[in-house]
Structure formats: structure tokens, C-alpha cells
Amino acid sequence: MPTPWEDSIRNRKVKQLTIFVVPTLSKPWRRAFDDALKTFNQLSKVHKLGVTMAAPADAKKPDPDGEDGADVQFDMGKGDITFTALGQDFLIKSFSGTAMHGKTEAVQRHFGSQPDRIRRAFVFVPETPMITALMRVGRDKFNNVQREAGHGIKHFIAAHELIHVCGLDNSDHTKYGPDADLFIEQPQPLAGPFDKPDEDKLVLHNPPRPKPNVMSPPIFLKKATADKIRDIWK
Ligand SMILES: [Zn+2]
Structure with missing residues (x-):
């Protein structure tokens, strides 16, 4: 069930969550995060979600004990x-540092008999998501070999966590x-060629032929998800 953020945040003049991106984030993940942030804000605009996100360079690490610092940490x-x-x-x-999904811990609290509200969110993405791809090992001969998933998949994983x-x-x-x-709960990875990780995709739907598979990226939201976000940010 969706949980709203605290009123002090939902009632900001600009309904925007600030994100502190840890400086130790790997380069590929930083690139994926930057794209995911753009994607989220674009989806927010299209679906009028009522919330945007920003990761200013001067964002401060969330204060471990108090209220200061960014609302969200991305690591x-x-x-x-x-x-x-x-x-x-x-x-x-x-x-798992090799899975296809991350983890967002929404830190909640409540005052008196009020219901739980989110005050902080900590996002973790798997350090090196791995995918099995076909590697050519000879003339017409291929082996299944594990390698790191490409940018498209990382972009998807990061954007998915921003929905959390x-x-x-x-x-x-x-x-x-x-x-x-x-x-989506569990997309199915579809690897590009071994030497072309940027062609990796996630399959969201495999309809009967001759309809093509629904793959992502491109990243999109359906009405049900958009409605849930809008509901807790209005
Ligand atoms: Zn999820």
C-alpha cells in the first residue's frame, strides 16, 4: 500500500524531493541515475504525478540523527x-549485488496516534547487475556467459527505485x-550480444504471436501506477 511522505514535505511550495547521490557511486551507475532522474521528472510531467525530484550538486547527506540534509540518499x-x-x-x-532490482528503504515515523509517514528514503542499487549473454566462441558456436548488464537495464533499475x-x-x-x-515486480532480462551490453533490455510482457514482446527501455508508466503516486502527492 502506498505511504505518503510527511506533511511538512508534501506541503512544500515546490513539491520536490532532494536526493543526495553518494560520491562513491560508480561511473556507470552515476550515468544511469542521471538518466533515471530525467526520466522520472519527464514521467511526472506527463502523468501530473505532483512530485518531482532533484539531485543538486550541493545536496547534503541526510543527517543520521536529525532532520537536516537531503530527503533521499542514492547508493x-x-x-x-x-x-x-x-x-x-x-x-x-x-x-544481492548482481540482481536486476534494487532496494528502497522508506524510513517512517508517526506522531501520537497519527499514521506512519515517510521522512527519509535510502535507495540501494546492485553494484554490478549481471546478465547471461551469448558469446561467440567460434564459427556458429556460442556459449552462455555472464557479464555486467548494460546502461538500459541500469537506467530501468534506478528509475524503478525512484517510484518506490x-x-x-x-x-x-x-x-x-x-x-x-x-x-513491474519481476521483469525478464533479455541480453543483447555479449559485446553489446547497451542492447540489453527487460521484457515486461510476452503476448501471443504475432504480437511483439513489450520491452523496456523505453520506460513508461501505466495508469494504475501513476494514479497511486498522484493519490499520495495531491
Ligand atoms: Zn520494486
Whole structure:
């Protein structure tokens, strides 16, 4: 179920979440994040989501104990990941550094009998998402070999996590099939040639022939996902 951010944030004059991108993020992930941010803001405009995001160069790391700093932190990771927010320590156990999806921890709190609201979000993307691609090893001979997934897939993974940042959780995912969009639960990787990672895609729907597979990127949102975001940001 979607969870709104705290009113102090939702009632900002400019409804914008600021993101602190850790300086240690790898170059490929920085590029993917930058594209994902543009994609998110474009989708926000098209679907009138009511929230945009920004990652200014002077954004400060979220204060581990207090309210200062950016609303969101974007990082990559693998294994056991720890962070501190609102004076509380968090642990994400055994995070896969090679999977096709990231993890967004929405840090929530409540006042008195009020319901839980999000105050911070910590995004982790897998350090090196891996995909199995066909490598030519001889004349008409190919082997399945693992390699790092290309930019398109990283762009998708990062943009997907920004939807979680809005306040949507795993139960809000769309399913593989005709209703799938960026917020799909489990897309199927489709590798480009071994030496062309930028042709890697994710399959969202595999309709009966002769209809073509629905693949991403390009990245799009369906009405159900857009409605959920708009609902908690109006
Ligand atoms: Zn997800």
C-alpha cells in the first residue's frame, strides 16, 4: 500500500524531493541515475504525478540523527548494508549485488496516534547487475556467459527505485503481462550480444504471436501506477 511522505514535505511550495547521490557511486551507475532522474521528472510531467525530484550538486547527506540534509540518499551496495536515519540504525541483510532490482528503504515515523509517514528514503542499487549473454566462441558456436548488464537495464533499475521513493511499496508492483510498466515486480532480462551490453533490455510482457514482446527501455508508466503516486502527492 502506498505511504505518503510527511506533511511538512508534501506541503512544500515546490513539491520536490532532494536526493543526495553518494560520491562513491560508480561511473556507470552515476550515468544511469542521471538518466533515471530525467526520466522520472519527464514521467511526472506527463502523468501530473505532483512530485518531482532533484539531485543538486550541493545536496547534503541526510543527517543520521536529525532532520537536516537531503530527503533521499542514492547508493549502490552488496551484502549486508547498514545506515542510520532519524537516530535509528538500519540493516539490510544479504543484498544481492548482481540482481536486476534494487532496494528502497522508506524510513517512517508517526506522531501520537497519527499514521506512519515517510521522512527519509535510502535507495540501494546492485553494484554490478549481471546478465547471461551469448558469446561467440567460434564459427556458429556460442556459449552462455555472464557479464555486467548494460546502461538500459541500469537506467530501468534506478528509475524503478525512484517510484518506490515516491511512497509505493512491493505490494504496489505491477505484474509481468499486459499491465506491466516501469513498476513491474519481476521483469525478464533479455541480453543483447555479449559485446553489446547497451542492447540489453527487460521484457515486461510476452503476448501471443504475432504480437511483439513489450520491452523496456523505453520506460513508461501505466495508469494504475501513476494514479497511486498522484493519490499520495495531491
Ligand atoms: Zn520494486
